[in-house]
Amino acid sequence: MDADIRQLRLRTDITVPCLVQDTGRTGTPLLLLHAWGESRKSFDRLIPLLTGCRIYAPDLRGQGDADKPAGDYSLAEQAEDAAAILDALGVPSAAVVGSSSGGYLAQQLAVTHPEKVAALVLVGSPLSLQGRPAFADEVDALSVPLDEAWVRDSLTWFPLVHDVPDWYIEDRVRDGLKMPVHVWKGILNGLCDATPPTETGTIHSPTLILWGGQDNLLPAADQRTLAARIPGAVLRIYRDAAHLVLWECPERVAEDITAFLRTFQE
Template identity: 35%
Template structure:
């Protein structure tokens, strides 16, 4: 089990300062960079970070506007998050990494994989949507957000988080996720979702030539098998792992299994 430490990345050049968690020992192998999704923070990966083998180095930044990161007034398109991700790699001196996107965090991860293949050795998509604008529940949620005010009510954040989790998520961990979700200002809830819905997400799947692992829980209330098939059809070197009985937060429901899968994937890339 890896120990987790927390640091701050001062990206500079007008970019926000981002907290990040690190686990594992620095070494010669490829590091993992874990990219969280909508209104989450690095904490969403805390069980997974602890489950990773100590020999595997991993980093998990909190993205702008989320958790305890800086919260600029603008910059919440997927392209903005992707640019921050490259700046984060630069800050840590990481030449190439395995990018691991959780939920919508996989959108910015795949943007970087497609645009900067020199920086990405492999891509892992954990419960990542191919598309979002085709999902009525998501577009309906956008309407709900029009009246969301600050401070964001914790019960609102709780209803959102619990709607994506199964009873396989540890209750204490879920409470932490809810607390972190509530830290995002109302405008970040609105603008981040607007960016996801107005971006051509199908286009962000093109041009990805790195090996890609797609992990999906078959009880995901948001993503269907056909949605995941769109990813597999678009990325030539991709394969699917199905977690039976798991929901959207597959990496929070069975972190030990996901950690083994990540270690095997990264190990094969090194080979």
């Protein structure tokens, strides 16, 4: 599979790296949006399992190897970044996969730039974050320098049902350590301060929602509401998984994404 990393200069004068990789001959454009505190490398176990796609996996502002400005980390600004990434790549529209808060971002992109979202896959994605998660106070209390022990402990906020490879966990620790304290705070505050996307507009893109039945962060009722707000959305529950569906079940996620894309293209 051919792959390269492109450095994209966005309209806000920040630069983000983006993995571009073909996984098959059809070249269906697929934009992968990672969760807060992670990077494009969180999709390393998923990408090899996807077939027939042209994959675009960027590091989002403030995270991974992307620029880390002091300024705006609002959900609206992040959605404009995602749109600008597609523009910089010369991709008019793509199927968009968002993991956890990356799915919140994907929803915002689908509301504000519907022409760019050909289809939507939300993997453990919130309906709303306005109630602020329990760990928000810990993030607010962070100070410089960022403590590696804190980053490691933050991964325990979301218990795992399935075994996840040690190397993958260590990669997520490295992701967290690359984020300055102001980015940890700025992104979370931007997510929590935003009006939920499905309250500001209607998503018309074909949508698949994947949710872990043992999720300790996102209630089942919220997932049903999210599905109800998106016309025609399909909610699929992984009853033996928790919040980090992408970490725990990359094989099943890949199968469901592939089958879903095949369905809406027919």
